[in-house]
Amino acid sequence: xxxxxxxxxxxxxxxxxxxADFVIQPLITKIFNEPADxxxxxxxxxxxxxxxxxLIFMWIxxxxxxxxxxxxxxxxxxxxxxxxxxxxxxxxxxxxxxxPHLYQGTAGLVITFLFGIFFGLIYLKFKNIWINIIVHxxxxxxxxxxxxxxxxxxxx
Numbered sequence: 001x002x003x004x005x006x007x008x009x010x011x012x013x014x015x016x017x018x019x020a021d022f023v024i025q026p027l028i029t030k031i032f033n034e035p036a037d038x039x040x041x042x043x044x045x046x047x048x049x050x051x052x053x054x055l056i057f058m059w060i061x062x063x064x065x066x067x068x069x070x071x072x073x074x075x076x077x078x079x080x081x082x083x084x085x086x087x088x089x090x091x092x093x094x095x096x097x098x099x100p101h102l103y104q105g106t107a108g109l110v111i112t113f114l115f116g117i118f119f120g121l122i123y124l125k126f127k128n129i130w131i132n133i134i135v136h137x138x139x140x141x142x143x144x145x146x147x148x149x150x151x152x153x154x155x156x
Contacts, residue, residue, distance in 0.1 A: 001130065005128070005130075005131065008126070008131065009131055009134050009135055012122060012131065012135050013134075013135045013138045013139065016115070016118055016135060016139060017138075017139055017142060020111070020114075020115065020139070021154070021155070024111060024114055025111060025155050028107045028110050028111050028114075029107055029155075029156065032106050032107045032110070034105060034106070034107050035107055035155060035156040036104045036105060036107040036108030036111055036155060037103070037104050037105040037107075037108055038104065038108070038143075038147070038152045038155065040103060041143075041144070041147040041152065042147070042152070044144065044147045044148050045147060045148060045149070045150045046148065046149075046150065047148075048148075051144065051145075051147075051148040054144060055141065055144055058137070058140045058141070058144060059137050059140075059141075062136060062137070062140050063133050063134070063136045063137030063140060064133055064137075066097065066136065067119070067123075067129055067132040067133045067136055068129065068133075070093050070094075070096055070097040070116070070119075071093065071119060071120065071123040071129060071132050072123075072129045074089075074092070074093040074096060075089055075093060075120075075123065075124075078092055078093065086124055089120075089124075090117065090120035090121060090124060091117075091120075093116070093120055094113055094116030094117050094119075094120055095113070095116075097112070097113075097116040097119070098112040098113040098116050115139075119132055119135075119136060122135065
């Protein structure tokens with residue numbers, strides 16, 4: 001990975017993190033009159049072994065797993081089925097990506113859907129799954145770290 005790609009990853013990460021935390025989350029919370037339900041992550045608070053375990057699990061399942069499944073694999077399969085309809089591919093893969101996040105409530109589902117759109121557009125533009133994996137992992141690392149420190153109210 002060259003320095004230009006590292007810079008791109010950092011730029012995309014900062015853009016998504018700032019946009020999500022200070023624009024998207026507050027807007028969705030206001031629209032649905034409820035914050036996303038992140039209570040299932042409360043058990044990590046102050047528990048270093050659980051935090052480290054879930055940090056590793058998150059990198060494997062969410063960063064690697066979700067990006068390989070919902071971007072690399074689903075994109076290639078949908079392309080075989082519907083051809084070069086790139087926006088349709090992004091939207092369908094995003095729906096599939098967001099549905100497993102239903103446990104976060106309506107607001108969490110919509111927020112995840114919007115993240116899925118961003119991740120899909122990033123993959124569509126750069127065709128480099130590593131960019132998606134690292135950006136996704138960094139975003140989820142911040143989330144888990146806020147969970148660990150009991151700061152999930154930041155998202156409310």
